[in-house]
Amino acid sequence: VAGAKAMKDGGDRGAASHLRVLRGGLPEDASPDDALFQAFVDGDDDAFEDLVRRHEELVLKIVRRFTLHSEDARDLAQRTFVRAFEAARRTFERRNEPHVPFRRWVIRIAINLAKNHARDVNRWTRAADYELGQQPYRGMEPLAKLIADQRVARVRRAILDLPRRQREVVALRLDAELPFAEIAAALDISENSARVSFHHAAVRLRQLASEEDAP
Amino acid sequence: VIPCDEFQPLLSAHADGALDTPNVHRLEHHLAGCERCREDLANTQAAFDLARLPPVADVERRALVNLPATALTELRRDRIGTPIWRAFAAGFLAAAGMAVVIAAPTQVPPPFTPPTQVAAWEEPDPAELLALVGEGELQPREELARAERIADEAYADVIADGE
Numbered sequence: 098v099a100g101a102k103a104m105k106d107g108g109d110r111g112a113a114s115h116l117r118v119l120r121g122g123l124p125e126d127a128s129p130d131d132a133l134f135q136a137f138v139d140g141d142d143d144a145f146e147d148l149v150r151r152h153e154e155l156v157l158k159i160v161r162r163f164t165l166h167s168e169d170a171r172d173l174a175q176r177t178f179v180r181a182f183e184a185a186r187r188t189f190e191r192r193n194e195p196h197v198p199f200r201r202w203v204i205r206i207a208i209n210l211a212k213n214h215a216r217d218v219n220r221w222t223r224a225a226d227y228e229l230g231q232q233p234y235r236g237m238e239p240l241a242k243l244i245a246d247q248r249v250a251r252v253r254r255a256i257l258d259l260p261r262r263q264r265e266v267v268a269l270r271l272d273a274e275l276p277f278a279e280i281a282a283a284l285d286i287s288e289n290s291a292r293v294s295f296h297h298a299a300v301r302l303r304q305l306a307s308e309e310d311a312p
Numbered sequence: 313v314i315p316c317d318e319f320q321p322l323l324s325a326h327a328d329g330a331l332d333t334p335n336v337h338r339l340e341h342h343l344a345g346c347e348r349c350r351e352d353l354a355n356t357q358a359a360f361d362l363a364r365l366p367p368v369a370d371v372e373r374r375a376l377v378n379l380p381a382t383a384l385t386e387l388r389r390d391r392i393g394t395p396i397w398r399a400f401a402a403g404f405l406a407a408a409g410m411a412v413v414i415a416a417p418t419q420v421p422p423p424f425t426p427p428t429q430v431a432a433w434e435e436p437d438p439a440e441l442l443a444l445v446g447e448g449e450l451q452p453r454e455e456l457a458r459a460e461r462i463a464d465e466a467y468a469d470v471i472a473d474g475e
Contacts, residue, residue: 145384167372271360299356
């Protein structure tokens with residue numbers, strides 16, 4: 098295919114890697130997201146699926162702390178991608194901009210939707226009852242396990258009660274495991290500001306984790 | 313000697329493995345001689361271990377199996393649901409409604425004009441008025457009681473005759 102360019106799928110799910118042939122016309126430094134988005138705009142629905150698959154694990158990791166059920170997380174992920182695509186399409190069509198920061202928008206939209214979801218349904222109890230059994234409590238006495246569960250619940254709930262910026266940075270760092278540079282870009286703050294927010298949150302969590310548990 | 317407070321932000325990042333190599337070396341040099349900071353590092357790592365969610369479970373991944381298809385459907389529904397002509401039509405209707413609301417109070421009803429011909433007043437007859445009042449007056453209580461007693465006796469007689 099004249100002007101075609103082959104691209105290895107390097108998304109979040111490495112196991113599903115394969116080659117796609119996309120139409121040319123993009124700059125040499127265009128990201129895989131740009132190429133897939135261009136292909137989707139040109140009518141390739143498979144490119145849409147590839148683009149969603151590249152980032153769905155990331156979105157899931159971001160939103161799951163703020164939801165009670167996997168269905169809620171799925172709905173938030175769907176809304177995230179729909180909004181990100183709409184934003185990308187508007188930018189692409191109106192400004193004729195070949196590069197759209199799709200991943201950055203996905204991160205930003207996901208964290209905002211998740212925060213709003215938790216606020217709307219007042220689901221701040223996620224930390225208290227979420228999969229606590231997966232902690233390595235094997236062999237613990239029941240009372241020790243109860244105390245450990247309470248400590249986990251207290252610390253996780255504290256994350257949701259942190260000031261907005263600290264909560265966002267902690268969620269993107271601890272859950273999505275993003276580097277500070279990417280967190281800063283997604284939240285539109287400086288990298289130093291992201292590190293400082295993370296440090297303040299860490300101090301708060303450390304204090305809470307060290308507190309004595311109620312009998 | 314660099315005070316411990318200056319290492320605290322590095323310590324938080326190091327506890328999560330997010331510190332670059334030069335700063336790791338600086339911090340480890342400090343930690344080698346500072347027991348308090350070593351303790352803070354251990355406590356911060358413990359807090360992060362508590363705060364981290366468990367790995368993504370299979371049930372959570374399975375919920376996303378159809379995500380691309382459902383997202384694409386939703387995306388197209390959004391686009392189909394609000395075409396340009398529909399947006400213009402909605403705007404036009406909204407503007408028309410506003411115009412009606414604004415124009416409505418300006419249509420003032422015509423002023424009230426009393427009829428020119430009025431029916432002539434006739435003086436009522438006092439005897440007729442008194443007769444009407446008399447029909448409506450209540451009978452004295454004794455007369456009512458007597459009438460009821462007579463009626464009861466007559467009814468009793470009828471019952472007795474029937475038996």
